[in-house]
Amino acid sequence: MKILQVTNKVPYPTKDGGAIACMNLTKGFAHLGHDVTVLTMNTLKHHVTEDEIPESVKDVAKFELVDVPARINIIGALVNFIFSGKPYNAVRFIDRKFGKALAQLLDENTYDVIQLEGLYVCPYIPIIRRKSKATIVYRSHNIEFEIWERAAQMASGLRKFYLNNLSKRIKRFEIALINHYDLLVPITERDGELLDNLGNTRKKHISQTGIDASVLVPNSKNLEHPSLFHIGSLEWAPNQEGLVWFLENCWAEIHQKYPSLRFYIAGRNAPVWLQNRFNLPNVIFEGEVADAYQFINSKSIMLVPLFSGSGMRIKIIEGMALGKSIITTPIGAEGIGVSANENIxxxxxxxxxxxxxxxxxxxxxxxxxxxxxxxxxxxxxFDNLAAAAKLIEFYKENSK
Structure with a gap:
């Protein structure tokens, strides 16, 4: 099959759940012999040059990068809040230049499947309808409004008011796009049920993010046990909230009980205010580590204190693949199908x-x-090739 994946962020480097979910499936499709193109917004926040994408990655797919600012600023958010009913999160990715690039790509190529990676590229469905007869797939990485609804529950004051308003806008936006696609591919069973409750009537196939066992290899050679660790994007609000909660409510008692036990925190783009909160006895902030898998292999007990967010936590999947004993919340474990006190x-x-x-x-x-x-x-x-093969079978059975 000839497949076009459309995403609002370059899926390389694979340093966050969204990038991993997109790139793993790209590799799965390619390894099964399918022709894959990735059309992606190259935003200011996650900007990548073509030279930074290694040849080994370019071998699995053709990458079309389109510069889209998608700026995040307080003034823009305030203007949007006052003068628009649309969610600020979405309007940042509605870009005329990207629309033209998509239209040109569809004029020059014929695709069997066009897979939209996440909610914020769904506004481009009308362009696809005009330019292509391909089967349009909405791959839902999470329930977007739920992320902000849960974040609002954790917040207070003006932040709580703003997040409540934002979650309601995103929910309206999400519902308005229901059934505009041909097929639905949620990343978890739970998300599929929630989308059905919101009105989805299209055929769906649950396709969890797979892992490549040849890359995720457990290695206890340099293991520090016991030790605690957390790894994830530290610019993502749910990770920030969870870590602050853990340090404020749990760490003093743990440190008193185990004075030599260390808690390592790794992740990129931690704001200064968050780094300052890490200034506690035996809490070691590593920043962005060069090799995430090597870091995970070197520590023993993984902590994922999540109280907001949605979808699937890819870092938990990777940690489990590397044999880590993981402690998380019910929200952290959502959509994975784990068994408490057995494998998590x-x-x-x-x-x-x-x-x-x-x-x-x-x-x-x-x-x-x-x-x-x-x-x-x-x-x-969670075998990646098996997941990709099942998805292709679903596409062949249900494509136009």
Missing amino acids: VIAEDAAEFVSKISQLVEDQFFYEKIGRNAIEFILEK
Whole structure:
């Protein structure tokens, strides 16, 4: 098949969940012999030059990069809030130049499937309808309004008011685009059910983000055990909120109980205010690490204290593939299908986080069981090529 993936961010380097979800499927399609093109917005925030994309990545797909500013600023958000009913998150990605590039690409090429990676490229469906007879697929990476609805619950004051307003705008925007596509590909079963409740009537196929077992190889050679760690984008509000909550509500008790236990935090683009919150005994801020998998392999207990967000947490999938014992919240575990105390550990409040950390530190059998079962679970449920093959089969059965 000839497939066009459309995304609002260059999916390389693969340093966040969205990029990983897009690129893993690109590789899966290519390795199965399909012809893949990726048309992507090259934003100011995540700008990449073509020279920065290695040949090994260019070998799997043709990349078409279009410069789209998608600026984020307080004045722009304020003007949008007062004079527009549309969500600021969405209007930043509605760009005339990108629309022209898409139209030109469709004039010059014929595709079997055009896969829209996320909500914010769905406004370009009318252009695709005019220019192409391809099957249009909406690949929903998460329920966008839910991210901000949950963030509002964690906030207070003017921030809470703004986030509540934003989540309602995004929900209206999300509902307005329902069924404009031909096929729906949610990333989790839960997201598929929520989209059906919002009005989806199109055929759907759940396609979780797969992992490449040849890349994610567990290695305990340099393991520091016991040790705690967190890795993720530190510019993403749910990660920021979760880490601040953990440090404020759990760390003092943990440090008192285990004075030599270290908590390593890795991730890119941490704002200064957040870095300042990491200035606590035995909390070690690593910043952006050169090799994320090497970093994960070198630490033992992974903490993912998430209380907002939506979709699937790719870093949890990767951590499980590397045999980590992971403690997260019910929201963090959403959509993965894990079993508490079998292949992952679930904690709902500060007391449970402290208790579960203590159990993993002191009970070697429990610690090893969680990590071992995590690997088996991921290898069985999240093979990338298998996921891509099932998706292609769905496309062939339901394409125009």
